[in-house]
Amino acid sequence: MSVDERERLVEATRALTYAVAVTDLPDEDLAAVSEAVDSLSRALRKQTRKRCVTESVTAVVESRPVVLDRYNPAMIPLEVRFPEDGTAAATVTLNAVHQGPTDSVHGGVSGLLMDNILGILVQSKGLLCVTGTLSLRYRALTPLDRPLELRAEIVDHSGRRVTVTGWIECGGVRTVEATGVFIEVPSR
Numbered sequence: 001m002s003v004d005e006r007e008r009l010v011e012a013t014r015a016l017t018y019a020v021a022v023t024d025l026p027d028e029d030l031a032a033v034s035e036a037v038d039s040l041s042r043a044l045r046k047q048t049r050k051r052c053v054t055e056s057v058t059a060v061v062e063s064r065p066v067v068l069d070r071y072n073p074a075m076i077p078l079e080v081r082f083p084e085d086g087t088a089a090a091t092v093t094l095n096a097v098h099q100g101p102t103d104s105v106h107g108g109v110s111g112l113l114m115d116n117i118l119g120i121l122v123q124s125k126g127l128l129c130v131t132g133t134l135s136l137r138y139r140a141l142t143p144l145d146r147p148l149e150l151r152a153e154i155v156d157h158s159g160r161r162v163t164v165t166g167w168i169e170c171g172g173v174r175t176v177e178a179t180g181v182f183i184e185v186p187s188r
């Protein structure tokens, strides 16, 4: 399967996940759809690999946007830009699939987004790190179906510890603040 065809399949699968989450069809119609989905799963599993396709960490170059989790339908694809001020930025809109409180983003999903944008910023500086500690402050509910602005900036680098802060804003309102301590690890 070419990479573009894989991306198309992943996008179609995300659309299916959304449709499953919000469908209001009666049970008798759902039974037929379930059979069709089972049949697609069987077709795909005729040939498998052990892990999801991922981009190489070394492919991350600051100043060139990267797309995280492009090929994993269970994750949120995130196109990250690297502005000249040394930060990382991304815009994403989430839907019912990622709901926590009514009409709002699940707090764990916000944590995932923060970990990813903080982590990719560190990676973009050529520092191979894992997340040591991630702290989150939820200042307000983060809405679904509206563009969210994500940002990250490095505030300290001492020894193997890189400290990064970040936030999520919607319509100028900051809803989540994060601080991550990333620890440099030897390249594997």
Ligand SMILES: CCCCCCCCCCCCCCCC(=O)SCCNC(=O)CCNC(=O)[C@H](O)C(C)(C)COP(=O)(O)OP(=O)(O)OC[C@H]1O[C@@H](n2cnc3c(N)ncnc32)[C@H](O)[C@@H]1OP(=O)(O)O
Residues within 6 Å of the ligand: 055, 056, 057, 059, 060, 066, 067, 068, 115, 116, 117, 119, 120, 123, 129, 130, 131, 132, 133, 158, 159, 160, 161, 181, 183, 184, 185
């Ligand atoms: C083109 C497209 C390309 C795409 C390409 C994508 C690839 C790019 C994706 C990037 C976006 C992903 C971002 C997700 C990133 C994860 O999700 S990583 C997964 C979650 N994290 C983990 O699983 C980490 C598990 N923990 C560990 O492996 C180890 O505990 C650690 C963190 C390596 C530390 O162990 P260690 O090496 O034995 O460290 P140790 O000697 O005890 O301490 C070293 C220093 O770190 C400090 N430290 C140790 N642990 C901690 C801690 N937990 N908290 C704070 N400080 C700590 C110590 O205080 C010490 O500090 P100094 O005294 O040197 O100042």
